[in-house]
Amino acid sequence: MSGHSKWSNIKDRKAAVDKKRSEVFTRLAKDLMTAVRQGGGNTNPESNSSLKTTIEKAKEMSMPKENISRLLERFETRKNSLSTFLLEVYGPFGIPMLLTVETDNKNRILAEIKAVLRKFGGNLGESGSVKFQFERVGELRLENITEADQLKLIDMGVNDFEGKKVWVEAESLSDFVKKVGKAGMTVLESGVVMKAKRPRFLNQEEREKFLGLVETLEENEDLVSIYTGAEGV
Numbered sequence: 384m385s386g387h388s389k390w391s392n393i394k395d396r397k398a399a400v401d402k403k404r405s406e407v408f409t410r411l412a413k414d415l416m417t418a419v420r421q422g423g424g425n426t427n428p429e430s431n432s433s434l435k436t437t438i439e440k441a442k443e444m445s446m447p448k449e450n451i452s453r454l455l456e457r458f459e460t461r462k463n464s465l466s467t468f469l470l471e472v473y474g475p476f477g478i479p480m481l482l483t484v485e486t487d488n489k490n491r492i493l494a495e496i497k498a499v500l501r502k503f504g505g506n507l508g509e510s511g512s513v514k515f516q517f518e519r520v521g522e523l524r525l526e527n528i529t530e531a532d533q534l535k536l537i538d539m540g541v542n543d544f545e546g547k548k549v550w551v552e553a554e555s556l557s558d559f560v561k562k563v564g565k566a567g568m569t570v571l572e573s574g575v576v577m578k579a580k581r582p583r584f585l586n587q588e589e590r591e592k593f594l595g596l597v598e599t600l601e602e603n604e605d606l607v608s609i610y611t612g613a614e615g616v
Contacts, residue, residue, distance in 0.1 A: 408450065409602060411441045415454055420485070420607070424462055426455040461487045467607070470496065471513035474596050475504040476589050479513045479612040481577050486605040495603060503596040516612060517577040521556030523549045526569035535566050547571075550578060579612035590616070 414437050422431035428438050441451055466489065470482040486492045500506055525547050528536070533544065539562055542550045551559045553575045560573050585593055593613055600606055
């Protein structure tokens with residue numbers, strides 16, 4: 384006899400689909416809030432073009448209109464009491480991390496993050512203990528980078544590139560985005576980020592545990608961004 388009934392298999396498949404759907408919606412919610420913040424807290428898509436584009440993307444991914452409206456309304460009710468701050472953290476295996484938080488309840492978010500860190504073998508660092516291991520840079524994610532494109536990017540004076548990501552001086556990001564477009568390359572995303580100066584390699588087992596921490600942290604809607612010192616994460 385089979386160890387699983389047909390009904391059990393259907394339930395397992397449905398649970399997997401629901402989990403994936405939830406992960407997609409969590410990511411979209413983060414993108415919507417990022418678009419609002421980049422627009423100076425403007426929740427009106429008619430005057431915030433970035434938000435309008437993100438809403439259209441969310442709808443294409445089947446995110447219900449009610450979810451989108453609820454997110455924007457919640458931001459409006461909270462925005463006057465929101466504070467933004469940076470947390471310096473060590474994850475498992477001593478990997479340095481920077482977490483940008485935006486919240487109306489600092490004590491609650493600190494307790495939540497501490498609980499997640501304990502679960503995965505990490506801890507909060509003291510002020511200044513982690514940030515020096517990162518540098519503020521401009522980051523672009525391109526649709527594709529051919530060998531010819533690599534030569535063009537080098538001539539443009541990029542700091543570094545890897546895969547489809549390119550890093551430049553933070554202050555020159557806006558001008559560089561225009562240059563890349565004129566050179567025939569498509570920019571999918573761009574922004575100022577904190578990049579690890581010396582990213583550390585993780586083996587497969589370590590990487591899985593570390594990704595578990597990152598994914599769990601990303602579920603918290605008060606967490607705006609996560610920068611890690613792990614290679615490729």
